[in-house]
Amino acid sequence: MFSRTTLPPITAIALAFTLTACAAAGGSSDAAGDDSALGDGHGAIAGAQEMPEPQLHLLSLDETGTVSHLDLLDESVDELGTVDGVADVATEGRYGYLVRPDAGAVTVVDSGVWTWSHIDHFHYYRGEASVLGDVKGSGPATVAANGAGAGLFFAETGEAIVLDAATLADASLDERVHVSVEPHDGFIVPVGSSALVTEPGADGAPASVRVVDGDGKLGETVECANAAGTIATVVGVVVGCRDGALLATIGDAGVVEIERIPYPADAGAPPATEFRAREGRPTVAAVAGASGIWLLDTRKRTWALVDAGTPIVQASAVDDNDEHVLALAADGRVLVLSGATGELLAASEPIVVASVADPELVTGIELIADQHRAYLNGPVERRLYEIDFADAARIARTFDTAAEPRFTVETGR
Amino acid sequence: MRRATGFAAVAAIVATAGLLTGCAPSIAADRPLVVVTTNILGDVVGELVGDEAEVLVLMPPGADPHSFEISAQTAARLRDAELIVANGIGLEEGLAGHVESAEADGVPVFLAGDHLEVLAYAEGDAEGTPDPHFWTDPARMVDVVTALGEELPAELADSDSASVDVDRIAANTEAYLAELDELDREMTATFTAIPEARRALVTNHHVFGYLADRFGFRIIGAVIPSGTTLAAPSASDLRELVAAIDEAGVPTIFAESSQSDRLVQVLAEGADRDVDVVELVTESLTPPGGDAETYLDMMRVNTARIATGLST
Ligand SMILES: [Zn+2]
Numbered sequence: 001m002f003s004r005t006t007l008p009p010i011t012a013i014a015l016a017f018t019l020t021a022c023a024a025a026g027g028s029s030d031a032a033g034d035d036s037a038l039g040d041g042h043g044a045i046a047g048a049q050e051m052p053e054p055q056l057h058l059l060s061l062d063e064t065g066t067v068s069h070l071d072l073l074d075e076s077v078d079e080l081g082t083v084d085g086v087a088d089v090a091t092e093g094r095y096g097y098l099v100r101p102d103a104g105a106v107t108v109v110d111s112g113v114w115t116w117s118h119i120d121h122f123h124y125y126r127g128e129a130s131v132l133g134d135v136k137g138s139g140p141a142t143v144a145a146n147g148a149g150a151g152l153f154f155a156e157t158g159e160a161i162v163l164d165a166a167t168l169a170d171a172s173l174d175e176r177v178h179v180s181v182e183p184h185d186g187f188i189v190p191v192g193s194s195a196l197v198t199e200p201g202a203d204g205a206p207a208s209v210r211v212v213d214g215d216g217k218l219g220e221t222v223e224c225a226n227a228a229g230t231i232a233t234v235v236g237v238v239v240g241c242r243d244g245a246l247l248a249t250i251g252d253a254g255v256v257e258i259e260r261i262p263y264p265a266d267a268g269a270p271p272a273t274e275f276r277a278r279e280g281r282p283t284v285a286a287v288a289g290a291s292g293i294w295l296l297d298t299r300k301r302t303w304a305l306v307d308a309g310t311p312i313v314q315a316s317a318v319d320d321n322d323e324h325v326l327a328l329a330a331d332g333r334v335l336v337l338s339g340a341t342g343e344l345l346a347a348s349e350p351i352v353v354a355s356v357a358d359p360e361l362v363t364g365i366e367l368i369a370d371q372h373r374a375y376l377n378g379p380v381e382r383r384l385y386e387i388d389f390a391d392a393a394r395i396a397r398t399f400d401t402a403a404e405p406r407f408t409v410e411t412g413r
Numbered sequence: 414m415r416r417a418t419g420f421a422a423v424a425a426i427v428a429t430a431g432l433l434t435g436c437a438p439s440i441a442a443d444r445p446l447v448v449v450t451t452n453i454l455g456d457v458v459g460e461l462v463g464d465e466a467e468v469l470v471l472m473p474p475g476a477d478p479h480s481f482e483i484s485a486q487t488a489a490r491l492r493d494a495e496l497i498v499a500n501g502i503g504l505e506e507g508l509a510g511h512v513e514s515a516e517a518d519g520v521p522v523f524l525a526g527d528h529l530e531v532l533a534y535a536e537g538d539a540e541g542t543p544d545p546h547f548w549t550d551p552a553r554m555v556d557v558v559t560a561l562g563e564e565l566p567a568e569l570a571d572s573d574s575a576s577v578d579v580d581r582i583a584a585n586t587e588a589y590l591a592e593l594d595e596l597d598r599e600m601t602a603t604f605t606a607i608p609e610a611r612r613a614l615v616t617n618h619h620v621f622g623y624l625a626d627r628f629g630f631r632i633i634g635a636v637i638p639s640g641t642t643l644a645a646p647s648a649s650d651l652r653e654l655v656a657a658i659d660e661a662g663v664p665t666i667f668a669e670s671s672q673s674d675r676l677v678q679v680l681a682e683g684a685d686r687d688v689d690v691v692e693l694v695t696e697s698l699t700p701p702g703g704d705a706e707t708y709l710d711m712m713r714v715n716t717a718r719i720a721t722g723l724s725t
Binding site: 050051052053054056072073075123370371372373386388390391394396397 | 645648
């Protein structure tokens with residue numbers, strides 16, 4: 001922090017006042033209070049400070065409904081609020097989407113920490129965390145969030161909503177898109193300023209995805225039997241189908257282009273229905289049957305299958321130089337495999353045995369991979385784990401929690 | 414790439430300066446406008462033109478010149494300029510489009526990169542591509558200022574604005590060139606005093622290629638372990654940095670890190686390497702009250718930090 005100098009807050013206020021006064025005097029109506037006359041890019045993000053490295057945190061929700069935010073840099077914990085009836089938590093790295101079926105709502109929490117990928121480098125921000133409010137619907141929602149925003153789908157009514165990242169950044173929950181499809185167990189996912197929404201077939205199961213443009217106009221339909229699972233990579237947005245994956249990208253003309261990446265002819269494992277990966281990498285992982293792991297390289301458009309050799313409940317791809325693949329084994333261990341050879345490189349001790357064994361709690365456990373470490377929540381164990389996957393699955397740190405961390409996501413990435 | 418050290422509040426300073434002049438035409442109208450992209454060149458141009466022109470600097474202190482962007486309102490002001498001064502060599506990616514379209518509209522553009530011998534990056538992802546960070550070599554800044562000393566009076570003299578005292582600009586330029594010569598002499602003397610074997614910068618800053626070339630430093634790129642790995646590091650987290658330190662054989666690494674103290678401690682305890690971590694000022698001046706408010710200050714503070722770091 002040698003050459004870093006903070007401006008005394010009072011000066012900033014004085015300047016902001018001058019600015020507003022000046023703009024008003026100039027008679028420019030919409031410029032009043034707008035501090036973006038210069039620099040609508042960097043350093044001009046109101047209330048946020050640019051930082052030299054990612055402000056990584058774990059956002060957890062416990063059985064009492066308390067939302068806590070653990071700073072992985074200084075190990076401090078903030079309580080962001082209390083939200084009841086949460087059945088799932090999703091994030092794209094900044095906002096926490098708390099799914100509340102009984103309230104028929106999704107509560108959106110701004111963690112106040114995020115990373116902005118700027119082509120070949122990154123900017124890291126830290127601001128104030130806050131609860132932005134609720135997006136109302138009916139019954140349980142499925143949330144698919146990525147850098148473009150978040151898609152919220154209410155299965156009971158078929159209401160599909162897209163929140164735009166730029167609108168969220170203004171602390172607004174105004175919907176960019178709101179469309180209705182037949183009620184079914186589906187989802188909507190943003191792709192640039194457009195989105196993909198699932199639609200059901202005759203049997204009521206998701207059978208296709210439909211392009212929705214930025215104005216909510218329904219476009220092209222692409223077949224996708226048993227559509228399940230979606231994730232964004234540096235290449236595009238993946239949607240899982242029975243016979244392969246769809247990869248949606250934004251073409252030169254700004255329109256959504258969809259490719260199909262079929263499974264190998266003799267796949268030998270059930271299709272992927274849930275994807276996990278380190279943010280910003282091309283390769284993603286998914287559980288393939290009892291002990292298999294699908295690896296989808298969205299850059300090469302190829303599938304690979306490796307075997308963990310033991311039953312697993314979750315898998316994620318680090319996609320680093322060593323092609324590390326992580327899995328949570330059914331016996332509560334974290335496994336580290338080579339994505340290239342399938343070899344088991346290391347395994348932790350069984351750390352979340354009781355949580356994995358509990359069918360109610362296991363769905364809330366999240367194995368999270370970032371560039372250097374993996375994180376895991378143990379509700380029964382009342383502990384968060386930090387795992388050094390490059391060093392023999394060593395438990396680098398543990399964080400004891402006051403209550404059960406039922407759901408945990410990583411923010412600031 | 415560099416991580417900018419910008420603050421939201423700081424952006425308001427220059428924004429205010431820009432708006433104040435923008436909404437107070439009675440003050441500004443009789444002086445021609447020079448728009449400068451980076452705050453480093455903004456400081457230099459301000460020294461040369463003195464009171465003879467209004468200087469609008471687009472990037473506030475702490476801005477990242479690679480990705481800085483401007484609003485449509487500010488972009489419109491570029492067309493009012495008698496001259497736009499930019500770094501060039503691909504530095505201002507976020508502004509290039511605005512500068513080019515102003516140029517297409519007939520606004521003269523001075524690119525610093527056209528007036529110096531450009532080096533290529535010596536290592537890293539960008540190896541072989543032109544390096545825009547020329548200012549770390551004061552002799553190259555002399556080349557740029559010499560060229561500006563011709564261009565500025567020429568463009569300002571035939572502006573529609575009230576009379577510009579070109580002799581004053583010539584005198585300012587001469588005085589500033591003398592200051593740059595003095596800076597160059599100081600840096601040469603200071604760096605020559607460092608034994609050649611110790612002239613090595615272990616750094617995650619990417620701007621010192623010109624300085625290294627000019628004063629005979631080796632640059633050894635370093636990956637600084639992140640905050641989460643520093644909490645409970647393994648040997649593999651430190652391996653690359655330790656290798657760089659050993660290769661350089663120096664007691665200080667020059668790096669931007671939010672946890673310098675922890676890094677020092679980890680290197681001592683985990684790798685038995687006793688080093689200091691010192692941050693340098695790289696590609697943006699500091700806000701008022703900081704230790705690098707001007708180009709000359711920035712160069713002197715970096716020179717002192719490097720000399721101290723490599724001699725202890
Ligand atoms: Zn740079």
